[in-house]
Amino acid sequence: MLKTSNALIARATLQRVGNKLSQEINYSTSEEIPLTSDEETILKSFFLSSIRSSQDLMKFTHHVSLDYNTVYDSTSKFFQQEISFIDYSNNILNHLYEKSNHPQIKTGELFIVLFQEIQFQEITTDAIGIFKIEKKIDYLKFNATEDDMDFMISKGVKLQKIDKGCLILNSEQSDGYRVLSIDNNSYDANYWKKSFLDLEEVMNDSYQTKHHLQLLSNFSNTMVDEGDTFVQKEFMSQGVQLFNDNEVITKDILEQELLSPFDVVDSYDNFKTQYKKENNLDLEEHFNVSVPTLKKEKRKIKSQINLDTKIQIKLDISEGDTVKENIEKGFDEERKMHYYKVYYNEET
Template identity: 40%
Template sequence: MININRAYISKVTLHRVGHKVREEKNIIAENLMPLTETLDEVLKNYFLNSFKRENTLYQFTHHADLSLNEVYNYCKEVFEDESLFLDASQNILNALYEQSTHPSIKLGELFVVHFGDIAYQEQIVDAIGIFKVERKNKFFKFINGDEGLELELQNGFSIQKLDKGALVLNIDEGSGLKVLSIDNNNYDAAYWKKHFLKLEYVNNNNFQTDQYLELCTNFSDSVIANDYGKEKQTEFLGNTLRYFNDNPMLEDLSFKEEVLGENKELLEAFNEYKEDYSEANEVQFWDSFEVAQPVYKSKRKKIKTEIKLDTKIKIILDNNSLEEAAENIEKGFDDTKKMNYYKVYFDQEME
């Protein structure tokens, strides 16, 4: 994760990226964008806040040779000579335009920013940010007119959340630099990271932790919930989270023993699902890795542990205590009503 307390904007350009197939042309900035002190602080937080909790690290790549990755080269040039920033930002704009061919890709504004003093893993580095703004919102502007306040309807973008962004850190140039990437407007999964930036995951403990938890979550949704029921799914997720919480290292064999137990059918299904997941997502799982606690805590919050029923009832389980929750909920079938039911055990109601 990055720390931006000392970070500052050194240079910024603002372009508009068009759409190649629709023949919407770029609007190219010929000069750097001037910044006031207030605008500088607002933009810095808008650009960087979304990356503060981002743990997944990428690096530039190319199927033939890294030196053929355009965006990597433009960033590398700026890190070596900051005076090339304006030209590099224009080249980055053109590279994005060349990939803007899918019908769903939207016209948007492109900020290219040079930052200084970003802290990453006890290093202070400079970075290049590439941010595309796509979603526009209507808002009212109040104007002090001759006869009192007037309203004017305008279009703009929200500064609460980035649409698409990449933060290129000046680290490990020889192996493709290090990149954090965000895509909150994911209409074409390949457009931003694969086609434009040409990124691949950095296969480290963070990545292994993230992907193993993603594997377990998907397996619980696709296989356990469908074949074994919600009660078994809750038990599996509880055991999974407990294992990650209690063990500084994940050993693949010990995980299966503790979480799946002696259920050979479930173990076989997990191994098969893991193999399919690896192939589909191009992930090479390690036999053991150090559990990255920040990644684990972030993923744990996102795991949905609720049971939705067709009788307008929703049972929400505490994902911090899933194992205990699973022991105190019981599923059955009522022969009289011809309906399924859940029975919940408790000592007292909590406020």
């Protein structure tokens, strides 16, 4: 979806945003920061490698009109050359400050970066990155001469992942642009994506794949009977197998190959209706499976059976048919205990 190997930083600013509730002061900017070739290489990798971990394609929204979304409006004006990059950076800083009105929100450094030569889907375009750095760590810096060596302790940032960030691609402006966003701090979850950016997911194949799998996973929790989790794991294993084997998922395929064998067609339909309403989802009956999203979501599905005898059985849910054929569950009348029987050729 996103390729950044040829990307370059064309412009950048550095500011500091405070906590409005605590009446902290902002540090705005009147000029761009110059970057050496080495600095550009390091910062580009730092910012974009973090963004690439985001799989959900988002877009700006607003309950009244997109023009009332501050980040969208300022971004449109900049891309249309109605305001300068400095004015844009200060607009974003001030808007973020206005939304920093909760005691848990931390002061942080704010980088705003204009990237060029970003490859997104089938196009090459510009993009604006907004990155906030919050967490600092102590580190040692050593100084050595011919006669002596000493050190000093400073605070800095590990150049591994950004705390908060978004990349606004100059694509699909009329539909709220296309945005990738990350937030690696969970203590203020609504602050970045909702209050500041006001984003919603783009309803594409990735959206459908993700939310249908999450729907199946949540529904499988209702199938657990008196602590018996095997049917739940088997259901999800067969569900993932279904997504693996089909490029397109339809209502008929889902019912015939997954729901009917478990005799849950009606209960699933009832659960789905309530689930969509509670989570404000728009789920289609026919969609293409997004392979990258499928791989990501499979890692989230719990595949381990924990037994009270301190034994754990971990299933490979991506191999539903193999799991079904090679594991049996029963009850031993003599010992009055449940058991699993597992078939295999050799240990690996």
